[in-house]
Amino acid sequence: MEYSLTSEQEELKDAVIKFAQAELNDDMVERDRAGTFSHEGWKKCAEFGIHGMPISEEFGGGGLDLTTTIAVMEGLGYGCKDQGLIFSINAHMWTNSIPLQIFGTPEQKAKYLPGLCNGDLIGANGASEPESGSDVFGMATTAIKDGDDYILNGTKTFCTNAQVADLVMTYATLNPEYGLMGITAFLIEKDMPGFSISKKIEKMGLRTSPMAELIFEDCRVPAANVLGRAGRGAEVFNCSMEWERSCILASCLGTMQRQLEQCIRYAQTRKQYGKAIGKFQSVANRIVDMKVRIETARPLIYKIGWLKDQGKSADMEAALGKLYTSEAFVKNCLDAVQIHGGYGYMTEFEFERELRDSVGSTLYSGTTEIQRNIIARRLGL
Ligand SMILES: Cc1cc2nc3c(=O)[nH]c(=O)nc-3n(C[C@H](O)[C@H](O)[C@H](O)COP(=O)(O)OP(=O)(O)OC[C@H]3O[C@@H](n4cnc5c(N)ncnc54)[C@H](O)[C@@H]3O)c2cc1C
Known part of the structure; x- marks a missing residue:
């Protein structure tokens, strides 16, 4: 089983990181406080091609396979700090555009999909x-x-x-x-x-x-x-939930990777008792645990892309990926706060916001308990 990205996929992922860092992060603390949705960010992401990635070119989409789509979402999560915007895009793609593409009549697809892809319509x-x-x-x-x-x-x-x-x-x-x-x-x-x-x-x-x-x-x-x-x-709903469960946490892989890099840098430069805090084993172990979670979550999510791109069911894998990655995301956010000490708790450092953002992941698209039920059922329990 091969999960490595092609050079084109890597380039696309790098491009989305640069785009997101340059275009999507302005006034994040203030926008979070006010609860403001960014119409501008929405439109820019659509113009970049994000909304339409998995939709057929015939209806204005990018016609990308799921592995490439996951790679782009991972890049978006790395570059974009606006987790709310990413979440809105995910809801739009997986529970609106995708079921429309799969179950829609030709008339329904022609009427709605181009607007959903180019950002004129929000789903x-x-x-x-x-x-x-x-x-x-x-x-x-x-x-x-x-x-x-x-x-x-x-x-x-x-x-x-x-x-x-x-x-x-x-x-x-x-x-x-x-x-x-x-x-x-x-x-x-x-x-x-x-x-x-x-x-x-x-x-x-x-x-x-x-x-x-x-x-x-x-x-x-x-x-x-x-x-x-x-x-x-029920068939439409179950299909859309399988897609959402499969893909909604791809962006969190990127966010977790960015947090890991921030924590390593901080642990290398923040000194207490005359040495870098990363030299204290309990701080280093926390960072190691963050790394282990990312390295476990990433293949789980990419395996879903690999299976679906081959037309295989990823029902069980989607539940495994959703369950593990959401719980890993919350734990990594908590670790990032702890590693930064009091600063980690402060709004300006932005980890407290990411922690608040992460908690929803264990609830939406089927709670953690429901993912466990799905997996248990697939195991014959
Ligand atoms: C950020 C966010 C965004 C959302 N967006 C949408 C959206 O766009 N559209 C939409 O339709 N919904 C959306 N939801 C709703 C989400 O799908 C529900 O919150 C979720 O399905 C749980 O339903 P509930 O909140 O009613 O909790 P309940 O179903 O009442 O569950 C309460 C508790 O009981 C547990 N529980 C329930 N049944 C079982 C069981 N059989 N076995 C074990 N434990 C069980 C749950 O895991 C949970 O811990 C969103 C939720 C959040 C947090």
């Missing part, structure tokens, strides 16, 4: 509800057929990008008694009558990524906006 995913999070298919939002339309009623919560989204992928049940076979995926345009967004949801980290509730009140949606077949939305 979101509305699956979680106040009473059904992990148990997402226990949803209460209903879709009742009315002539050529469906009438949606219900509330979705924790919707990333909600306030800025032009197109929301959402899910509703045709009848709760149908169970999984009632779940249906819908493409919701922001101006559809009966669709609205609640006030902003404030959160601990990823504060530059907007979040709100979605409200459907007799929202009339044309049948042409069903994605896939009516009653087959």
